[in-house]
Each structure stands twice: as structure tokens, then as C-alpha cells.
Amino acid sequence: FSTSQQRRVERVKLQKINRELIVSPSVAKANFLHLQQDIDAVVSAGAPWLHLSVQDGYFVPKVSFGSPVVSALRKQYPDTILDCKLGTINPERRVQEFVKAGADIISVHPEATLQLPAVINDIAASGCSPGVVLNPGTPVSLIEPILEDVDVVVVMLVNPGHGGKKYLKQAIDKIQAIQRFASDNDIPLPHISVDGGVSASNSAALIDAGANVLVAGGSVFKSDDKEAVISDLLHGGSETVTISSGRNDFA
Numbered sequence: 588f589s590t591s592q593q594r595r596v597e598r599v600k601l602q603k604i605n606r607e608l609i610v611s612p613s614v615a616k617a618n619f620l621h622l623q624q625d626i627d628a629v630v631s632a633g634a635p636w637l638h639l640s641v642q643d644g645y646f647v648p649k650v651s652f653g654s655p656v657v658s659a660l661r662k663q664y665p666d667t668i669l670d671c672k673l674g675t676i677n678p679e680r681r682v683q684e685f686v687k688a689g690a691d692i693i694s695v696h697p698e699a700t701l702q703l704p705a706v707i708n709d710i711a712a713s714g715c716s717p718g719v720v721l722n723p724g725t726p727v728s729l730i731e732p733i734l735e736d737v738d739v740v741v742v743m744l745v746n747p748g749h750g751g752k753k754y755l756k757q758a759i760d761k762i763q764a765i766q767r768f769a770s771d772n773d774i775p776l777p778h779i780s781v782d783g784g785v786s787a788s789n790s791a792a793l794i795d796a797g798a799n800v801l802v803a804g805g806s807v808f809k810s811d812d813k814e815a816v817i818s819d820l821l822h823g824g825s826e827t828v829t830i831s832s833g834r835n836d837f838a
């Protein structure tokens with residue numbers, strides 16, 4: 588692996604140990620007609636990661652973009668952590684493509700592969716940070732056997748590619764369950780990333796629960812003041828949502 592990739596992956600691990608609060612803007616929600624302009628804006632606004640939601644139109648019902656976009660971002664933003672989420676069936680077939688494209692983190696859906704531990708090991712052996720994704724219908728128990736081997740757990744608040752219904756209370760319960768399992772089993776806590784409808788109205792509740800990575804698409808890229816939005820996400824916006832008792836929030 589290149590020394591610059593090693594440096595970035597080391598930074599991911601240090602941020603994990605320090606529980607650094609991170610905003611990871613979701614590139615899928617940028618303006619693709621002015622992609623460099625949008626990415627320049629979030630990088631100069633201080634976003635240390637970029638979230639790349641790769642969707643294959645099969646595991647996730649929409650197609651977003653592929654490794655050529657990752658390669659272009661790698662060349663243009665050599666110091667930014669590229670946080671790739673493979674919303675693809677059989678992600679084991681795509682790991683090397685995204686490693687070569689310059690991904691730093693590669694997260695996969697446990698339901699999308701027949702051998703999750705092998706995929707996690709392949710990502711780590713390739714010099715990248717491995718991660719797993721929990722859709723609203725995926726219990727924390729499914730990833731307990733490999734929790735100690737990943738650097739990132741992405742807790743989805745929406746069903747990828749479906750938008751709509753938001754599972755805020757459920758996400759908070761999962762964040763707490765991940766922390767409990769890690770503590771009970773003496774496992775270093777991975778980055779806990781939250782993704783899908785994350786905004787200043789719910790970020791404080793998610794951070795309080797234990798999330799330290801905020802994936803944000805629309806809330807960042809729809810704003811003209813990206814610095815202010817990123818600050819609000821990290822420090823909680825003016826009006827914060829109260830957690831309804833057990834009911835899921837609807838968009």
C-alpha cells in the first residue's frame with residue numbers, strides 16, 4: 588500500500604481511539620453538474636472524510652456511481668479520507684477495484700455476502716479500514732462475531748435507496764447496543780457512523796447516544812453555507828428533535 592494510504596488509514600484508527608467527531612458529507616447528494624465545486628466547499632469547510640455511497644441498483648434499488656469517481660476524488664483530494672460504502676451484492680468481487688481506486692475505508696452490508704469475515708479480512712489485508720453497515724432491518728447481533736475486526740460500523744437511519752421512513756429511535760438503540768457489546772467483550776469501540784437523514788435537528792441525540800461520525804448528504808449539499816451546517820451538525824442545531832418513545836420518525 589502507498590505510504591499516503593498508510594498515513595490516512597492510521598489517521599482513521601487514531602480518530603477512532605480519540606472518538607473524534609467527524610462529518611462525512613455524502614457525495615451521492617452533491618450537485619453532480621458542479622461536483623468539484625461542491626467537494627471543494629466541504630473539504631475547505633473542514634470535512635476530514637467524504638462518504639461515497641456506491642449503489643449497484645440491485646442490492647440497493649438505485650445506481651449512484653462507481654470506482655472512477657473514487658479515483659478522481661483520490662487524485663484531487665490526497666489528504667481526505669475516502670469513506671466508501673459498497674451498497675452492492677457480492678462486495679467481495681469489488682473490494683480490489685475500490686482499493687485500487689484509492690478508498691481508505693470500505694464498508695459492506697453483511698447480508699450482501701456469503702462470507703463476511705473473509706471480506707473483512709480481505710479489506711484489512713489490502714491496507715484499508717474495514718467497515719460494516721447495519722440497515723434498519725439488520726440486528727447488531729449479526730455483526731458481533733466480526734466487531735473486533737472492523738474500524739467502522741455504519742448505522743443506517745433509512746433503507747438505502749428508499750429514503751422516506753427514518754428509524755431514529757432504532758438507530759439510537761443500536762448505537763447503545765454496539766457500545767455495550769464492545770465494553771462487555773473488551774473490544775476496542777469502532778467508529779460509530781450514522782447515515783440517512785442526519786441533520787442538525789437529530790445530530791445531538793445521535794452524538795449523545797455515542798455516534799462519532801455523521802454522514803450527511805442533503806443537509807450539507809443543499810446549504811450555501813457548508814461551514815455553518817457542518818458546525819451545527821457537530822454542535823447541535825437550534826431546534827433538536829425529541830426522541831419519540833419507540834415510534835419511528837417519518838420523513
Ligand SMILES: O=C(CO)[C@@H](O)[C@H](O)COP(=O)(O)O
Nearest residue numbers: 613640747748783784804805
Ligand atoms: O447511502 C445513503 C442513502 O441511500 C446515504 O449516504 C445518503 O446519501 C445520505 O444522504 P442524506 O440522507 O443525509 O440526505
